[in-house]
Amino acid sequence: MLETYGDHWVLAIGGALIGLLFGFSAQRSKFCARAAVIECCEGEWRQRFAGWMLAFASAVLVVQFAISLGFLKPETSRQLGSLGSISGSVLGGLMFGMGMIMTRGCASRLIILSANGNLRAWISGLVFAVTVQATISGALAPIRQNIASWWLIDGGADRNFLNYFGVSSWAGLLIGFVFLGVAVWRFRETSGSAKPMIWENIFVGLAIAAGWLFTQWVASASFEPVAVQGLSFSGPSAEWLTRVLYTETAPKFAFDAGLLPSVFVGSLIASVFFGEFKFEGFQTENKLGHYLSGAILMGFGGVLAGGCTVGAGMSGGVVFSNTAWLTLISIIAGAAMTYKFLKIIGAPT
Template identity: 55%
Template sequence: MSMAQWVETYGQGTVLAAGGVLIGLSFGFWAQRSRFCLRAAVIEFWHRRFGEKLSVWLLAFASAVIGVQLMVLMGWLDTGSARQISAKGSISGALIGGMLFGVGMVMTRGCASRLLVLSANGNLRALLSGLIFAVTAQAALGGALSPLRTHISSWWTVEGGAPRDLLAIAGVDHWAGLAMGGLWLAAALFFALRSPQRSVWMWLGGMGTGLSVAAAWGFSQWVAAESFDPVQIQGLTFSGPSAEWLMRVMHWPAPPIGFDFGLMPGVFVGSLIGALVGRDWKLEGFSDGYSMRRYIGGAILMGFGSMLAGGCAVGAGVTGGAIFALTAWLSLVGMWVGAGLTDRWLDGGAADKPTSLPAEGFKRP
């Protein structure tokens, strides 16, 4: 049965949701097995310890860029129609939102996708943080925090189209984008080969995570090409879907189903499978009142920052970065800067010595 027949028989919403489940399963499994985490990579980078965590993130990012650019060159994907490029964007929102997200990411010891992955592994700290993240994201999208988000976003805007496309701004084509992905892959391999902790899961998981991001772009484009109704192509992100699932639980009638409807449960189940395969499933809670306050504050900053920046560490950082959206790259820079400064100020060398609050999912060397 062709994609057009699937859409005609079951409807585009159902087909998109089914694709979201399958791609979410892939992302959740590979992210769990590789310990994919932007926060961990940022801390390694700022502490000049270029090892496994940075290598995993670079492998994922490079794989996403290469996968997306190859699809564009083969005529399978039109990145110009993606919201991150075609719509009007906010440079002030990207920079400030990215920094706020980076601060919150360090406080909660994981980005939005990492919180979902850890929740499926039995981590109750991540579960609570993820719920607060979703509430704050919804408040920033259409609730009490929406006016503040809109105000900050209006400070410095950029028109959609070429002004928001880094490749167009640089005057290069998608072959240059593919070459950039190759450079990132070379850097990932360089650091991975130097890491004493490298493993098969690091290689497979990092690349599998990135290719899952590319697959989301390709799948939504495939459905859009075969559907009679307009379909907005999209990639993986966790801020919008988290807010959408919150509204499904608290409001009726629920929003129409689509890719995001299947993504969240898919990632959760995929991560659970990964935890069972690796025997990583374990119930964990808070150790004291300080850690709870830290996680709650971080989740609030991440929720607001993600909506201000136009995406989370995956949505803006990898998904938007793979199509070379200007605001996505600015958000990613903001996340790296915000997280690095917060790590130094809040944890003060935590990557160099043991603390009472170890990084989630990693053992200190």
């Protein structure tokens, strides 16, 4: 297959298929990190929290099992093999979490909602993509580079905190089962209407794992260097913005290029098939600034932190990257503090 179609097109097609699975499953399960954090802030710890934990546990178990078998080797991935930034992970994660509350969804959720006819998500997603591009190589890049340089750590085996503490991938499997146990425990507290969404959340997790396994398979079979990676939405959003604006100079199609539009299509198919597609706009004028400010915070914070809730939190978390876990914890902290603050001042959440 690689000889016939070439690495780039195989990666793009694989990314598209995985994106369809993620988009369809995330739409049906209403998978949302923001909603999970809000449940925790309200002391509920119910459907959304259980769904997020189940998706994460599913991804951890599959990825760590593949690592224990020697099939998956994520050491050269961006999350583990490259230079990391503690300051970027913490500050970027806090900013992303703040923005996630203000825009009513993280980067992947904005794509899901956009495909359901949510015009607020369309506008927020566009501002998010522009901010990401400005942070990667535009006017905001020097600020990002300066903050990231405050506390750097080398890439290598110790970026995986399982290796750092001298335990094997079997410990990762054990942690995955703990997360699974927590998810099952909380699902027992949910109403009957939420229980059919168990499989949809599992498929979200399997899509996360599939990104790692598929790119590893291509990297192992290819004679060209291929990045082993999981799902991510910050960088691909900027990449597609560049493709739309500068088609002739756009990079070759690869995994990320196939992933992002297919997540949109998968969510669109689900929303139309189940009768949930409808156009929605801004109900009040003062919410526009709320959403746009959040999108800017998410765009800058996502690049500074090295990813979003999916790219860093889940894709990086399942390979136990220390900076990815710092990012995830910081996103949760930033989101929780912002939600509580907005409630105190009576602002819309």
